[in-house]
Amino acid sequence: MPLLLGVFLIWYSYNKFTPQQLQEIKDHFRDAKYGFVVLSIIFGLLSNLSRAYRWNFMLAPLGYKPLFSNNLMAVYIAYLMNLFIPRSGEISRALVINKYEKVPFDKAFGTIISERVADSVILLVFIGVTLILQFPLISGYLQESLDLFKIYLLIGIAVPFVFLFFYYLKKSNSALSIKIKTFLAGLKEGILSIFKMEKKWAFIGHTLFIWLMYVCMFYVMIFALPETSRISLSAILTSFVVGSLAIVFTNGGFGSYPFFIAGVLLLFGVPETAGTAFGWLVWSSQTAMVIMLGGLSFLLLPVLNKIKS
Template sequence: MKNQFTKILSIILPLLLGFFLIIYTYNKFTPQQLAELKSHFKNADYTYIFISLGIALTGYVSRAYRWRYTLGHMGYHSPFATNFFAVCIAYFMNMTIPRSGEVSRALLLKKYSNVPFDKALGTIISERIVDLILLVLVLAGTIILQFSVLKDYLIKNIPFEKLVFYSAVAVIFFIASILFFMYSKIRWVQKLKIKVSGLTEGALSVFKMRNKWPFLLHSIYIWVSYVLMFYVTIYALPQTSDISFGVISTAFVIGSLAITFTNSGFGIYPYAIASVLALYGISATVGTAFGWIVWASQIGLIILLGSLSFLLLPLLHKNK
């Protein structure tokens, strides 16, 4: 009962937050700003959006192809088409319940390719760990590239004394958390250590694969495709077409985090993108329109591919 309640909250709370941010954002706009917002949607050059979706599709293909390496390392094989449809369905499922897509991928491979559920899930977890490492690297690179802007923003909006205090508290909390995790004998901490150890072993097993370099190259390309498809969309609006790569990387990272920690980033993604672009002098109406165009196009692609995959996967395996 408790787990079911937690699952329901994980779905409802992000949606409620999304609705709140939508209402909050649009209530701030004047009638003139709302008219500007509509004109941005109407006059956007959607050719670049379709190019972005084409790039996104290559990322899906690369992710499906990459999966064969981890499966092969464990002695299993699954046809590329099955992997691709499973990946598309996973993206679709993650729009409803966060992280449910990983479970659905493993279940689909068990049903259609006779790969044991735990083995398939293990390969997916190892992929996710590598993806998380790459996300952290992108985040670190963005902070380095935009350090001066972020520093100026913090200094401008948070008094120096408070900034020092918050930084000191964060460092102390970080060190205390590590020490607590390392030396605590509490039962749930011990269980967490076992899980972390298993995840670490899964991540390191990637480097022991025979085809580790193709796997890593696909992993890098998947993140390059993410950045590239976001980059192309800036040309859809004249007001965003000349922003620098540093701005793009910052908006990309914040948008990625918004989607990662919610079910699809509904309402949250456009708000986060508009907030980031506002730091660089982009108006709220432009930032909001841009955020919604990017989000809606990507979600539309996920719904399309996911729906088609639900229909085509059983047809591909009629004997099952």
């Protein structure tokens, strides 16, 4: 479904453009300053290097210290898997580190969830600042772009099921419930590792660095096109936040990222053709890096670890 949604958004976006506007988009790609695209990719690479290094801060309290190279390749495989199956990256990342570093899956997965919580806190700060600065603009845009009623309905259906699930676990002693409880216990230990780590400040520093690189990755891209090179700080912050949220809608943001970015930039006076080209430049450059390095990681992981052993 997420992939189909991405395909639909691409069809919907380009179907409304006239032949002249489609030619304008092609011209934007042709005339883009690709030096800034390369710089953006470098910032993205630095963020992932930091993410791989940061992971050991949470694994150390559990008694594990994987090789940095294995951490990094696990991260890129996770991003690559997310392009095919949304949210599968966290699972594949834990499976990789379990296979090559013997870290129990549940504990590894718990540290990844803990990572996500830390990253979500930073994202919520960005969202909070953006809402304060641009609340009328963003709320109006989201109401036009999203079916909020369906979102509230899904939440209303999901919450009772969650409560019933945990009630079943509490009362049941079946083999299945025991396995689930054991898994959840390991998951909890992994999540709580964030409170047990010795290098808390280093972890916080890397978290801030990762998000600084995300911002730099996005910011330098505005200079790739003349139409976006002079947009305001509010436009940069708003489109960065909306783009970060758009990634969850489809496989790695396929289709949804350029669609939402173009919509936001249009609110700030950037022509839709330029906004669409900008969104695709940001998304495709980072995705190309993920495909290349994720594919290399798949190939090199067994080879390098065989040499090590």
